[in-house]
Amino acid sequence: MKKFILNLRLFWEGALLSYIALFHWLRPAQYLATMIWGPLASMLFFVFLGTYATGSDSASFYVIGNALQTIALSGIFGVTMSIGGDRWSGTLPYLFGAPANRFMMFTGRALMHLLNGVLGAIIGLTWGVLLFGLDLGRANPLALTLIILVATFSTSGMGLLMGCLSLITRNVMFVNNTVFFLLLVFSGANIELSRMPAWGQAISQVLPLTRSIASARRVIAGGSLSSVVPLLLVEFMIGMSYLLAGYLLFRWFEFQAKRRDTLEAM
Amino acid sequence: MKAIEVRNLRRVFRATIGVVRRKIKEIVAVDDISFEVYDGELFGLLGPNGAGKTTTVKMLTTMLIPTSGEARVLGLDVVRSAEALRSRIGFVFGGERGLYWRLSGYDNLRYFASLYHVDPAVSRKRIPYLLDLVGLSDRGQEKVEGYSRGMKQRLHIARTLLHDPQVLFLDEPTIGLDPVGARELRQVVRNLQAEKKTILLTTHYMFEADALCQRIAVIDKGRIIALDTPEGLKTYVKDLAVIEFEVYGVPSNVLEQLRAQPYVHTVSVENRDQKQALLIHSPRGSQAVPDLLSMMNGIRIGNVIVREPTLEDAYVRLVGGEA
Numbered sequence: 001m002k003k004f005i006l007n008l009r010l011f012w013e014g015a016l017l018s019y020i021a022l023f024h025w026l027r028p029a030q031y032l033a034t035m036i037w038g039p040l041a042s043m044l045f046f047v048f049l050g051t052y053a054t055g056s057d058s059a060s061f062y063v064i065g066n067a068l069q070t071i072a073l074s075g076i077f078g079v080t081m082s083i084g085g086d087r088w089s090g091t092l093p094y095l096f097g098a099p100a101n102r103f104m105m106f107t108g109r110a111l112m113h114l115l116n117g118v119l120g121a122i123i124g125l126t127w128g129v130l131l132f133g134l135d136l137g138r139a140n141p142l143a144l145t146l147i148i149l150v151a152t153f154s155t156s157g158m159g160l161l162m163g164c165l166s167l168i169t170r171n172v173m174f175v176n177n178t179v180f181f182l183l184l185v186f187s188g189a190n191i192e193l194s195r196m197p198a199w200g201q202a203i204s205q206v207l208p209l210t211r212s213i214a215s216a217r218r219v220i221a222g223g224s225l226s227s228v229v230p231l232l233l234v235e236f237m238i239g240m241s242y243l244l245a246g247y248l249l250f251r252w253f254e255f256q257a258k259r260r261d262t263l264e265a266m
Numbered sequence: 267m268k269a270i271e272v273r274n275l276r277r278v279f280r281a282t283i284g285v286v287r288r289k290i291k292e293i294v295a296v297d298d299i300s301f302e303v304y305d306g307e308l309f310g311l312l313g314p315n316g317a318g319k320t321t322t323v324k325m326l327t328t329m330l331i332p333t334s335g336e337a338r339v340l341g342l343d344v345v346r347s348a349e350a351l352r353s354r355i356g357f358v359f360g361g362e363r364g365l366y367w368r369l370s371g372y373d374n375l376r377y378f379a380s381l382y383h384v385d386p387a388v389s390r391k392r393i394p395y396l397l398d399l400v401g402l403s404d405r406g407q408e409k410v411e412g413y414s415r416g417m418k419q420r421l422h423i424a425r426t427l428l429h430d431p432q433v434l435f436l437d438e439p440t441i442g443l444d445p446v447g448a449r450e451l452r453q454v455v456r457n458l459q460a461e462k463k464t465i466l467l468t469t470h471y472m473f474e475a476d477a478l479c480q481r482i483a484v485i486d487k488g489r490i491i492a493l494d495t496p497e498g499l500k501t502y503v504k505d506l507a508v509i510e511f512e513v514y515g516v517p518s519n520v521l522e523q524l525r526a527q528p529y530v531h532t533v534s535v536e537n538r539d540q541k542q543a544l545l546i547h548s549p550r551g552s553q554a555v556p557d558l559l560s561m562m563n564g565i566r567i568g569n570v571i572v573r574e575p576t577l578e579d580a581y582v583r584l585v586g587g588e589a
Binding site for chain 2: 003006009010013014017018020021089090091093094095096097098099100105257258259260261263
């Protein structure tokens with residue numbers, strides 16, 4: 001029991017202190033720009049472009065898609081930097097030399113970004129309501145909350161995997177940008193899945209966000225929680241798969257570092 | 267009782283050379299070393315850069331798997347019992363990295379305390395005590411990015427003491443520090459010794475090893491070439507005197523000529539700002555000076571000193587430091 005409490009503390013302190021340690025450069029103005037103005041600009045671009053191409057009735061399609069896409073900013077870029085930051089600060093030898101529970105140490109890094117992701121989605125939907133008249137009146141609040149939570153979890157799972165890649169490669173931001181744009185194109189945020197070629201649909205099925213965005217559209221249109229539970233379960237499993245793959249990669253990296261002395265050679 | 271036991275420890279690295287015709291080159295970083303460190307002892311591992319000191323420390327701190335041989339710390343095998351061992355040892359690698367610069371010194375310690383499962387009630391008392399021990403109690407709430415290099419190194423020492431480890435590995439802790447910072451850090455090491463910690467200290471500063479260590483293993487090219495007390499090591503050169511010439515440039519042919527003399531054991535040159543120190547070990551002592559001066563005809567010479575050998579001279583003789 002005591003060990004469980006100490007691990008929980010490690011999870012919480014790892015989450016909080018690593019966030020402060022690695023993102024302290026993010027001053028309030030920069031934070032607001034990242035959370036509010038950047039996603040707004042992206043949403044305006046896609047909503048105007050989309051409605052120009054397909055008509056003003058489709059605005060909510062783009063608003064919902066891009067509001068949830070905001071989650072990927074924290075989930076992927078934030079979590080990656082949270083893991084990769086230890087490489088730059090030279091703290092990896094001390095982390096791997098500690099008896100700390102690796103799973104708690106690893107997953108704790110995602111917590112604050114998960115909360116940021118939730119906040120980002122809420123801000124995105126608020127912009128939709130204020131600027132584009134998005135109607136949330138028929139949405140089940142519980143279902144919408146659950147969708148946002150599952151979406152942040154699944155993107156953070158992918159972020160943890162990308163974070164581990166950042167321990168191995170110097171070019172992880174290139175990989176991250178590629179993943180982010182893959183999501184932009186194939187998650188259904190801006191293009192209906194039914195209009196994609198078969199190979200595009202296949203990609204969308206293994207990405208996080210795809211099912212969350214579909215669920216959000218269904219719930220905002222008045223759909224029930226039970227109607228989206230199967231989608232959310234699959235989305236959760238996808239997030240869990242990425243998280244486990246990331247954790248296994250993390251342990252593999254640790255083993256290789258001990259075998260080949262590559263901890264500081266990055 | 268033995269705190270550290272090393273038996274025939276060896277570590278080989280494989281490097282790949284070339285792109286098309288790839289060749290694998292083997293580099294023996296640590297070559298069949300054996301030694302023991304006793305409980306409460308401050309043991310030095312002294313050697314030049316690339317001698318294998320850090321590789322040895324990495325293996326003893328579970329950070330690197332040995333190629334062969336065996337090492338036990340507190341009776342625990344460093345490979346098979348790595349998990350259990352980590353909570354009982356502490357280590358510091360030289361340099362100022364390895365801390366979260368944007369956190370305060372206090373918060374750095376708080377995070378590392380959680381990594382070592384230190385009970386919060388214990389860490390709340392221990393962190394101020396450790397900050398005081400390393401002379402940072404008045405700067406603990408400031409961000410580490412504002413610390414000097416010496417302060418960062420001292421914070422590293424505090425970090426490694428959070429879980430009250432029995433054995434400490436300090437890998438070149440004073441590297442890059444100014445004289446004042448290095449002296450303060452050495453005082454911290456002495457305080458730890460007074461607390462009966464077992465310490466393995468690596469350094470390439472002879473005076474540091476001489477001032478701190480009870481026994482010293484001299485390591486060169488991965489092998490231990492001598493292991494003794496500082497006084498014992500000095501006896502390696504007790505038959506020799508050191509003749510030190512202050513010079514302003516010495517041609518290589520003169521160095522060769524000096525080395526060729528039967529009464530000259532070692533010749534080395536140290537750079538000292540604008541000038542150099544030409545160090546010659548010889549059993550003839552001051553009697554050799556006139557002959558040596560005659561061979562340095564045309565060279566501008568300042569002071570000439572004949573002195574007793576130090577640990578540094580013993581070290582130079584052991585590692586064959588012919589410059």
